[in-house]
Amino acid sequence: MTGGAPPPPAILSKIEQLGFHVCHIYGLTETYGPATWCLRKPEWDSLHYEEQVKLNTRQGVKHFGIEDVDVKDPVTMESVKCDGKSLGEIMFKGNTVMSGYLKDLEETQMAFSGGWFHSGDLGVKHEDGYIEVKDRSKDIIISGGENISTIEVESVIYSHPGVLEAAVVARPDDHWGQTPCAFVKLKDGVVDVDAQDIIQYCRDHMPHYMAPRTVIFQDLPRNSTGKVQKFVLRNKAEALGSLA
The missing domain is CATH 3.30.300.30 (ANL, C-terminal domain)
Structure with a gap:
């Protein structure tokens, strides 16, 4: 498994050429660690190797401990289009999401504005529902x-x-x-x-x-x-x- 930061396709490709099957996971401390995983689809096996690696670098779909994950406009709270282009903020709901920051009501209220936990990560959503992190909002x-x-x-x-x-x-x-x-x-x-x-x-x-x-x-x-x-x-x- 790999997490912590989106792996560059070139690095992922070299690792898999050594015989390792890499499962990409994504999450934050506030989501108790991994909250999504890139569930590999059988139909990917028929694609060109470089395309498989590209798909495997996406952050994927929610795991069973998360109620929901979505990419939303942080102002309107509307879900972005599943077109792989429309940028929004990745947000979470679920039992493994924190209840708040210790003794910091203001930050907690900001983090859960609109009833979802705001990750601070910007991403897109693809046609198959898989999310892909594009950057931290502060890094764009x-x-x-x-x-x-x-x-x-x-x-x-x-x-x-x-x-x-x-x-x-x-x-x-x-x-x-x-x-x-x-x-x-x-x-x-x-x-x-x-x-x-x-x-x-x-x-x-x-x-x-x-x-x-x-x-x-x-x-x-x-x-x-x-x-x-x-x-x-x-x-x-x-x-x-x-x-x-």
Whole structure:
């Protein structure tokens, strides 16, 4: 099983090539850990391998301990369309969802606005009902009025043959508002990849506006459980100031 953060398809593919069948789970501390899982469908076996891996990186459907999970507009509380494009906030109901934050009534009321627990994760819902996390609401990059998912950008960077690790955050920009800033760690022995190589690779594999405009090579800061500390990287990108 894998959880904690959406696994890049490139990483998932390499693991499965080693003979492991990876089950993707998703949840939060407030949902007592895993709340959804990517239930593999038999018909996926007939699809091309790359398509199978892509489907397996979705967060999937609720497990038996959750009453309901949905992707909703946090203002209107209406469910988003099951089109894989309409963005909303992932919300939960169920017996394994917390009753509230200890001695913090205000935060509890905000978290359960509209009768659902608000995860803070932005996602979409596909035709088959499977949800897919696009980003944390605080991590989404808004550049020139376009929403850019850092997870999608990171997935492309991870597919570069010379990249070991990657994390993307917003860098302030006087013209665009924000632009993607990528922090990258290369594989041992890779010395012929520079920032422009990463930027061009991204432009070749995604819309140009989504490609990072800044690439910094360094080790990624992590907490005790191995999660990348994006707030550290956001602070560093903020300190760089506007690229324009």
